[in-house]
Amino acid sequence: xxxxxxxxxxxxxxxxxxxxxxxxxxxxxxxxxxxxxxxxxxxxxxxxxxxxxxxxxxxxxxxxxxxxxxxxxxxxxxxxxxxxxxxxxxxxxxxxxxxxxxxxxxxxxxxxxxxxxxxxxxxxxxxxxxxxxxxxxxxxxxxxxxxxxxxxxxxxxxxxxxxxxxxxxxxxxxxxxxxxxxxxxxxxxxxxxxxxxxxxxxxxxxxxxxxxxxxxxxxxxxxxxxxxxxxxxxxxxxxxxxxxxxxxxxxxxxxxxxxxxxxxxxxxxxxxxxxxxxxxxxxxxxxxxxxxxxxxxxxxxxxxxxxxxxxxxxxxxxxxxxxxx
Numbered sequence: 514x515x516x517x518x519x520x521x522x523x524x525x526x527x528x529x530x531x532x533x534x535x536x537x538x539x540x541x542x543x544x545x546x547x548x549x550x551x552x553x554x555x556x557x558x559x560x561x562x563x564x565x566x567x568x569x570x571x572x573x574x575x576x577x578x579x580x581x582x583x584x585x586x587x588x589x590x591x592x593x594x595x596x597x598x599x600x601x602x603x604x605x606x607x608x609x610x611x612x613x614x615x616x617x618x619x620x621x622x623x624x625x626x627x628x629x630x631x632x633x634x635x636x637x638x639x640x641x642x643x644x645x646x647x648x649x650x651x652x653x654x655x656x657x658x659x660x661x662x663x664x665x666x667x668x669x670x671x672x673x674x675x676x677x678x679x680x681x682x683x684x685x686x687x688x689x690x691x692x693x694x695x696x697x698x699x700x701x702x703x704x705x706x707x708x709x710x711x712x713x714x715x716x717x718x719x720x721x722x723x724x725x726x727x728x729x730x731x732x733x734x735x736x737x738x739x740x741x742x743x744x745x746x747x748x749x750x751x752x753x754x755x756x757x758x759x760x761x762x763x764x765x766x767x768x769x770x771x772x773x774x775x776x777x778x779x780x781x782x783x784x785x786x787x788x789x790x791x792x793x794x795x796x797x798x799x800x801x802x803x804x805x806x807x808x809x810x811x812x813x814x815x816x817x818x819x820x821x822x823x824x825x826x827x828x829x830x831x832x833x834x835x836x837x838x
Contacts, residue, residue, distance in 0.1 A: 541815025654686030
């Protein structure tokens with residue numbers, strides 16, 4: 514039994530809670546799944562036997578799903594080697610192997626950690642970085658909601674002090690999630706972060722979620738700002754921040770990969786939050802990000818409700834993409 518069939522068997526006998534989570538992936542990946550299922554079904558109808566033309570068209574399908582050119586080329590090479598080694602000729606027999614190899618691309622012989630790295634001694638400080646318009650502040654609000662459901666004491670810090678409406682938006686999420694918000698408009702972001710982290714230590718908060726500016730146009734200024742924010746956090750919590758999460762909009766496709774590469778150059782990104790995955794048919798970007806920048810996806814947005822931001826699970830993702838194949 515191949516990996517994907519084992520996955521199907523596991524999920525069939527899963528708990529109600531697991532099934533509910535699985536349905537989120539199922540619903541959220543519907544556009545991408547329909548794209549994959551339709552295209553590969555048409556391809557397999559056109560080519561009963563695996564040949565060079567089959568691989569050329571499969572390559573095009575994968576690139577159009579935003580898996581990324583380099584990732585796809587490597588993927589097709591591995592697929593060809595496996596086809597040759599296992600003497601596969603029927604295109605239908607290749608479907609499970611396509612799924613297997615996509616899982617292998619993401620894992621890449623690593624232990625992939627998708628959970629938040631909580632501090633054992635101090636409040637856990639999480640910085641959120643990303644360009645304006647990707648849903649950074651909304652993501653902070655949704656994660657705050659999730660943490661509150663887990664009975665954590667959460668503090669929000671408005672480190673994006675100059676963008677019009679940024680502070681108000683975070684304050685609104687503070688009201689919705691019953692989390693206090695530390696803010697000062699039109700001032701040095703690092704001073705706001707310092708005040709927030711100090712309050713968190715003094716008042717025994719579990720988690721501090723820090724919004725930051727998204728001005729990638731001037732990398733030098735942003736790098737200096739983020740470096741200063743990191744320094745003031747370390748003055749209070751030497752091991753902080755525990756996480757720096759990069760928020761990307763899945764609907765921007767390959768532009769998201771460019772953003773990931775840019776932010777990786779200017780700060781220590783520990784994980785990706787991929788928003789609006791439900792709004793695109795190009796959900797293959799999850800694989801492209803991991804393969805291109807080697808940063809794990811930690812959360813995915815699978816809907817507009819505050820409950821729809823989910824801890825990323827590669828097995829549920831693969832199942833949601835290919836369950837109809």
